[in-house]
Amino acid sequence: MTSQDPGPTVGPLGTHAGVVGGVAAPLVGDVDKLMHTTMAPYGITPVPSAELKPYWDGAKEGKLVIQRCQGCKSYNHPPVFVCNYCGDRDAELKFEQVSGRATLYTHYICYDTSVAGFEEKVPYAVILVELEEQADLLLMSNILNFEYDALGSGLKMGLPLEVVFDKVNDDISIPQFQPRSN
Amino acid sequence: MPIQWPKGKRPVFVGSGSTMCRRYFDGTKSSRANEAALMAIQDAGLTVDDIDGIYIWADPNWGPNQRGDTKVWLDVPHMMSVVNWNNIRHWIQTDSPAAGSCAGPQLAAMALGAGVCNNALVIRTGHHPAGVRYRQVSGQMAGGSSALSTVYGHGVGGSGQAITYQRYLEKYGAKREEMAGYVLNAHRNAQLNPYAVWKGRQITYDDYINSRLIAYPMSVFDNDMPVDGVQAVVMTTEDRAKDTPHPGGYISGMAAIPMHRSRGGVVDSLEALEEMNDWQAKNLYESAGVGPKDIDLKHVYDGFSPMVWMWLEAFGFCERGEAHAWCQANNIALEGPHPLNTAGGNLGNGRIHGMTNVWETANQMMGTAGERQLPRVDGALRNMDVAICETGPFGSASSFICTRE
Numbered sequence: 029m030t031s032q033d034p035g036p037t038v039g040p041l042g043t044h045a046g047v048v049g050g051v052a053a054p055l056v057g058d059v060d061k062l063m064h065t066t067m068a069p070y071g072i073t074p075v076p077s078a079e080l081k082p083y084w085d086g087a088k089e090g091k092l093v094i095q096r097c098q099g100c101k102s103y104n105h106p107p108v109f110v111c112n113y114c115g116d117r118d119a120e121l122k123f124e125q126v127s128g129r130a131t132l133y134t135h136y137i138c139y140d141t142s143v144a145g146f147e148e149k150v151p152y153a154v155i156l157v158e159l160e161e162q163a164d165l166l167l168m169s170n171i172l173n174f175e176y177d178a179l180g181s182g183l184k185m186g187l188p189l190e191v192v193f194d195k196v197n198d199d200i201s202i203p204q205f206q207p208r209s210n
Numbered sequence: 211m212p213i214q215w216p217k218g219k220r221p222v223f224v225g226s227g228s229t230m231c232r233r234y235f236d237g238t239k240s241s242r243a244n245e246a247a248l249m250a251i252q253d254a255g256l257t258v259d260d261i262d263g264i265y266i267w268a269d270p271n272w273g274p275n276q277r278g279d280t281k282v283w284l285d286v287p288h289m290m291s292v293v294n295w296n297n298i299r300h301w302i303q304t305d306s307p308a309a310g311s312c313a314g315p316q317l318a319a320m321a322l323g324a325g326v327c328n329n330a331l332v333i334r335t336g337h338h339p340a341g342v343r344y345r346q347v348s349g350q351m352a353g354g355s356s357a358l359s360t361v362y363g364h365g366v367g368g369s370g371q372a373i374t375y376q377r378y379l380e381k382y383g384a385k386r387e388e389m390a391g392y393v394l395n396a397h398r399n400a401q402l403n404p405y406a407v408w409k410g411r412q413i414t415y416d417d418y419i420n421s422r423l424i425a426y427p428m429s430v431f432d433n434d435m436p437v438d439g440v441q442a443v444v445m446t447t448e449d450r451a452k453d454t455p456h457p458g459g460y461i462s463g464m465a466a467i468p469m470h471r472s473r474g475g476v477v478d479s480l481e482a483l484e485e486m487n488d489w490q491a492k493n494l495y496e497s498a499g500v501g502p503k504d505i506d507l508k509h510v511y512d513g514f515s516p517m518v519w520m521w522l523e524a525f526g527f528c529e530r531g532e533a534h535a536w537c538q539a540n541n542i543a544l545e546g547p548h549p550l551n552t553a554g555g556n557l558g559n560g561r562i563h564g565m566t567n568v569w570e571t572a573n574q575m576m577g578t579a580g581e582r583q584l585p586r587v588d589g590a591l592r593n594m595d596v597a598i599c600e601t602g603p604f605g606s607a608s609s610f611i612c613t614r615e
Contacts, residue, residue: 080357137425154362154363170362
């Protein structure tokens with residue numbers, strides 16, 4: 029390649045109203061309303077690591093369990109070897125069920141994915157929730173049983189949510205969040 | 211404590227080289243690496259035999275699946291076969307995630323300062339042949355903590371940034387439209403960079419606002435374009451540099467981000483990222499013995515546009531939560547008071563993982579930036595003596611400060 033190079037080749041510019049995978053996402057006028065009662069079928073499923081086995085076992089039984097330091101009582105997620113809050117090597121780290129109550133921390137609307145099983149679902153929201161037990165204790169989720177639009181309108185920080193378990197099969201359930209019922 | 215180099219051993223840039231950065235290139239990585247390396251060595255007034263150190267950041271996490279060549283980057287063993295080296299004494303190839311392309315010049319600087327080598331090559335490749343989807347997520351099983359995000363359909367380029375960006379927008383009352391200020395300026399700067407993938411094609415505000423959505427609030431123009439291209443710099447020590455044509459950019463400080471609040475496999479909170487970013491900035495300034503007001507030329511990582519705002523705040527160029535208003539053409543243009551990412555950054559040049567900022571910092575300090583050379587303010591003398599260069603995304607970054615003299 030030299031300075032006489034004919035120049036870069038670039039793809040076409042996006043023109044209007046991003047069209048991705050056949051799904052139109054108009055930026056003006058009516059925006060599609062979205063709601064999911066389940067994200068199943070999941071094309072990709074968790075393989076529980078030794079560290080996360082209690083988490084996925086809990087989900088299978090309909091319980092949200094999070095590793096908690098028995099010394100300083102802080103929650104750690106994902107699980108850790110030494111508590112990230114007190115660093116006490118002698119403190120026991122134990123999985124405990126939490127309330128499942130959370131608030132919406134942030135989100136985005138996914139328009140382009142190559143994650144198996146999700147290509148046909150775009151656009152969909154991916155959210156982070158903050159569990160009520162502790163500041164900065166974040167879990168990722170989609171949002172179920174809640175209507176929002178394709179630009180995320182309605183998904184505001186602080187929205188009260190609760191956990192619900194989306195069953196994949198007899199061995200696997202995925203924790204998801206939905207608006208609180210009370 | 212500021213860094214103390216041995217007398218005469220201050221590390222400095224003396225040469226730079228770049229291939230054309232193209233969307234796709236079906237040639238070999240070897241030919242491109244050879245071209246950039248020889249250009250940088252020649253620019254330094256040196257020969258291949260003068261080079262005795264090679265320093266490469268070769269993060270192994272990046273690579274498309276394609277045609278038996280799984281890497282976008284080029285490692286040192288491969289680099290050895292690309293040029294007919296005769297005098298290599300030392301090399302390091304780091305896979306550190308907390309690095310980015312600043313890891314190369316950092317390693318070279320430390321080796322030069324310690325006297326391990328005399329003339330160092332730093333190089334980074336992007337290799338992107340046609341017909342390959344960049345970073346395809348393949349398979350139906352998600353292991354370890356990645357399962358905590360992948361099962362929700364998360365994990366495609368930019369999505370981890372989009373989720374943080376949305377928090378930023380809501381928390382600080384910023385608007386997606388304001389990001390056009392940065393993106394259009396990066397593309398404008400790229401028009402003066404003969405190697406940039408976007409050279410010759412200036413996008414407009416409407417192009418940006420209406421562009422294809424990837425992970426709303428981010429669209430395709432908020433993500434750097436994977437390109438095929440190689441950029442390289444040559445560094446030496448102050449005592450040797452006086453015999454080279456245009457030395458400039460003496461390394462005076464360096465830092466890497468602490469990752470103490472990073473949670474592997476899941477997205478970190480905006481607040482945790484801000485804390486880690488701030489620590490890197492504090493350590494960088496302390497190592498160089500300067501502060502934000504001393505910095506004339508600013509290069510921060512823009513592989514994903516939202517990072518620019520957060521880095522500008524972390525490095526203290528504006529207040530927290532105000533970069534969305536600050537990062538507009540009146541401040542950041544080449545003619546403005548705070549020129550930013552003057553070669554177009556990743557968004558304008560194409561994705562070489564921050565190496566464009568390293569390359570351009572060297573160019574500006576050496577006075578070889580051509581049409582982009584600063585200062586550009588007509589009739590008003592302005593110092594352009596101290597540069598900051600940061601590469602790498604949130605929670606995974608490194609940086610250096612250098613001075614023209």
